[in-house]
Amino acid sequence: MTSTEHRKILVVDDETQITRVLRTSLSSHAYDVRVANDGETALEIMKDWTPDLVITDLSMPNMDGLELTRRLRATSKIPILVLSVRGEERTKVQALDAGADDYVTKPFSMVELLARVRASLRRIPIPDEAEPAKIEVGDFRIDLAAHKVLVREKEVHLTPKEFDLLVYLARHAGRVVPHRSLLASIWGGQSTEQVEYLRVFVGQLRKKLEPEASSPRYIVTEPWVGYRFDPGND
Amino acid sequence: MTSTEHRKILVVDDETQITRVLRTSLSSHAYDVRVANDGETALEIMKDWTPDLVITDLSMPNMDGLELTRRLRATSKIPILVLSVRGEERTKVQALDAGADDYVTKPFSMVELLARVRASLRRIPIPDEAEPAKIEVGDFRIDLAAHKVLVREKEVHLTPKEFDLLVYLARHAGRVVPHRSLLASIWGGQSTEQVEYLRVFVGQLRKKLEPEASSPRYIVTEPWVGYRFDPGND
DNA sequence: GCAGTCTTTACGAAATCTTTATAAAACCCT
């Protein structure tokens, strides 16, 4: 689990040169970046990916930046930064009054742009309390936000990895989870071979959660396959 | 609610030529305008006149625009627009990271400036149901406006950063707040890696708030993740 | 220069993660 925490930025421009630069710079500053080449595609992307900020060019095929800005403002307060070669006062005013938060003319300084992005993002609240925040299965109550775990009404303290492991198991309660899945989800991509980690941590978890660690009742071993989480009476 | 329909703007600049133009233009666009010639005077004015937006120059006697920006940001979210002859990237970034919302270089287009003012003002809620000026959780009573904190009926003096930190924690009471969130919200801008700041300030806060600083009860650390604020019996 | 605050550094203490070793358990085969 543990979604990347990073702020999401949608870049809308038909010049691939620009989008490439932006993507690279923004990514390297820990933003999640996606690119659209016109306004329509942008709206399409936003149907299932809500960015925290939009950077858009003005002149584009299909739907230009001005229209995109209006469309977005109709339903959302997301910060919009317009980036355009056009420097005329009239154009700027038009964009700003359409709902843009900032207007930067090309060519632009990347460093300045980043600062302006930060300034805009500062204005919107960090989207934290969105998630389901709680898992309740059987004898377990897991509060994701507070990082707390209750087993049979008793609180137990878990380390981050232990916590992640339990959460993953709890999310797949009743099903057998293969070693590889567990490893991948908690230690990430690479070390999917270090099954020893799992053993150690499963052991630790059992010690903390099970009434009798010697005969596990919650975390059941499925030899050669993985582990199954059995949360108890529902 | 005795509010003049008009939005209030404070202009801070030592060049009377500039302030005259701004005052005239802004007034004719139905803003309430006041002028200060330096940062100190600006703060003085704001003691009994809270503007909706501040337009400030950078270089001024007594207190420059950068310092003014920092001071304001320490206690308020009011939009700040910096207006300066200085066009260097470094200066802009500095101002924006200090908390400015926009940066316009002189000479400027009045029409564009007005558009940017509108854009900034659009972002803040009409000061009516803005935010509760008080946070009350557990043993804590925090008065945002007066910058005062009561713990178990006893007042404690906090520095601005300590105060910000506590407020942020209190607003997320019960949840684990990741280091990154805390850093981003209080130090803003880039420094989301300086976890040392946090340690120092959390230590300071504990010393001032906790009955026994050695075994914290309010500000609990969740190793490797962040801190959780536990305000006590509700 | 002084007071208050913020920044930076340093280091021992604490917590967590990784690695290793060994014994027990599960499986497979004849």
Add this chain to the structure above:
DNA sequence: AGGGTTTTATAAAGATTTCGTAAAGACTGC
């Protein structure tokens, strides 16, 4: 059923990272 092989459980030592704290340095306004 018994021997051999692979997998699992557990403890414990070792390495690494993070935490708490104090204290020195820097900046600001007075």
